[in-house]
Amino acid sequence: MRTVYVVVVSSVLAACGSIPQPERARVVQLGPSGEASENDLREGVRLLFDRPVVAAEEVGRDLPQAPVRFAPAVEGRARWIDRQTLVFTPTGTLKRETRYRVTLGAPLGPVDGGAAKVTVWSGEFVFERLEARRVAFAAPRESFQPPEPVLSILFNHQVAPAAVAKQCLFDGPAGAVPARLAAEGHDGAAATATVRLRPTKPLPAGSAHHFRCSAGLKGLEGAEGLARDVDAPFRTYGSLAVESMSPAGN
Secondary structure: OEEOOOOOEEEEEEEEOEOOOOOOEEEEEEEEEEEOOOOOOOOOEEEEEOOOOOOHHHOOHHHHHHHHEEEEEOEEEEEEOOOEEEEEEEEEOOOOOOEEEEEEOOOOOEEEOOOOOOOOEEEEEOOOOOOOOEEEEEEOOOOOOOOOOOOOEEEEEEOOHHHHHOOOOEEOOOOEEEEEOOOOOOOOOOOOEEEEEEEEOOOOOOEEEEEEEEOOOOOOOOOOOOOOOEEEEEEOOOOOOOOOOOOOOO
């Protein structure tokens, strides 16, 4: 599980500027954060505080109302698994390729005779971001491709093939050549996780090229597309020529 530490600085001085006040508890870890998968969320969304914020008798109980809010909204239940770790377990389905913002307010519950004072905090993660998992050329070797190579891109979710073709190109010594769907008569409307593409015109022979798809290419579910460009280098073969002959000489 990938995590990131979030530190929030809070004031330790009273409004008058002279009398120190108890420092508020703060969130020091959100898990998952950054990129999150279904596996990451099996144990829920966890917020770790820098100190105990609830009484011992509050541990292990489902809270009547979750103290965290999600945007977009997520149904779920919350409980303390220890005095300083809050876990929110989603009961609904999260939308893939979507960025979720988690916000915590105060107070949280009874501790040391009163309500725990915490710093208002927010963090975020992207759930099941679209990924291009593999680029495979139809010809066996990337270093020996025809001037009109055919390749397949495998994504982790379904995409619209026509939209993928618009975001991809073949880049080489003659400049950028747009990509098109390799299947003749395919309108690109049917959703699929594997898209076959080829250049719209032959590429220069015997030269180095890159197949590229731009970051931000989106799937069919959410607004969060590819985090980075797809870049697959390859080389086209040159004209047929005899390089050697055996036996040689008279």
